[in-house]
Amino acid sequence: MNTLGIIGGLSWASTQQYYRMINEEINRVRGRQASAELLIRSIDFQPVIDAQVRNDWNAAAGLLCDAARDLERGGAKTFLIASNTMHMVYDQVRDAVGIPGLNIFDATVAQIHANGLRKVGLLGTRYTMSLSFFREEYARRGIDVIVPETKDAARVNEVIFKELIHNQVRPESQGLIWDVMARLRKAGAEGVILGCTELELLTRERSQTSNPDLGDVQIFDTTALHAMSAAEWLLGTSSYHKQ
Numbered sequence: 001m002n003t004l005g006i007i008g009g010l011s012w013a014s015t016q017q018y019y020r021m022i023n024e025e026i027n028r029v030r031g032r033q034a035s036a037e038l039l040i041r042s043i044d045f046q047p048v049i050d051a052q053v054r055n056d057w058n059a060a061a062g063l064l065c066d067a068a069r070d071l072e073r074g075g076a077k078t079f080l081i082a083s084n085t086m087h088m089v090y091d092q093v094r095d096a097v098g099i100p101g102l103n104i105f106d107a108t109v110a111q112i113h114a115n116g117l118r119k120v121g122l123l124g125t126r127y128t129m130s131l132s133f134f135r136e137e138y139a140r141r142g143i144d145v146i147v148p149e150t151k152d153a154a155r156v157n158e159v160i161f162k163e164l165i166h167n168q169v170r171p172e173s174q175g176l177i178w179d180v181m182a183r184l185r186k187a188g189a190e191g192v193i194l195g196c197t198e199l200e201l202l203t204r205e206r207s208q209t210s211n212p213d214l215g216d217v218q219i220f221d222t223t224a225l226h227a228m229s230a231a232e233w234l235l236g237t238s239s240y241h242k243q
Contacts, residue, residue, distance in 0.1 A: 005076025014197035121184030124195035
């Protein structure tokens with residue numbers, strides 16, 4: 001089996017979900033006691049957050065480039081960044097090493113296209129929801145995204161940074177996320193992208209909400225989709241394009 005390198009710690013709460021999901025799929029397919037050949041370079045998240053706040057994406061990129069080089073030296077044959085926001089610097093990280101990467105946008109959009117959708121809501125950190133980079137990445141892949149109103153976006157960002165990156169799941173925050181998704185649905189979204197790798201912690205059970213405005217909205221969990229693309233690469237069954 002090939003060896004995958006994961007740049008993690010962005011946050012540790014979502015990195016553990018990647019580890020679990022990838023290994024569950026490997027074991028489901030291969031059976032017995034099979035597990036994934038992984039290298040995880042978990043970095044300190046605080047300097048990355050500090051760089052984000054300063055709008056110093058080059059500094060943030062440097063931290064991830066160093067991590068990617070460590071993974072390449074360790075024998076990884078491809079890498080992924082276990083974060084949506086830090087795909088802002090994906091190209092810089094990819095160019096810093098001689099191995100390809102698995103891009104979270106490609107993994108997500110492949111499923112959106114497979115489900116026949118063109119317009120979806122996007123939830124994530126304030127960077128993901130406000131910076132044009134993310135909308136443009138989806139747009140060039142044929143997907144139109146809409147984001148929450150300012151008040152909703154601020155609350156979602158607060159939940160991510162004050163609760164989810166610490167692996168804290170509060171019932172009131174679960175309700176908030178479902179309500180924000182319902183408002184995106186009313187605004188015309190056919191589906192909703194969970195564009196932060198921690199958000200799946202709040203949406204595991206749809207029975208947590210009875211909001212009638214959600215209707216049959218489809219949810220695209222970027223963590224699960226990215227992890228599945230990684231597992232398929234490890235198994236050699238992927239038709240997904242590495243870049």
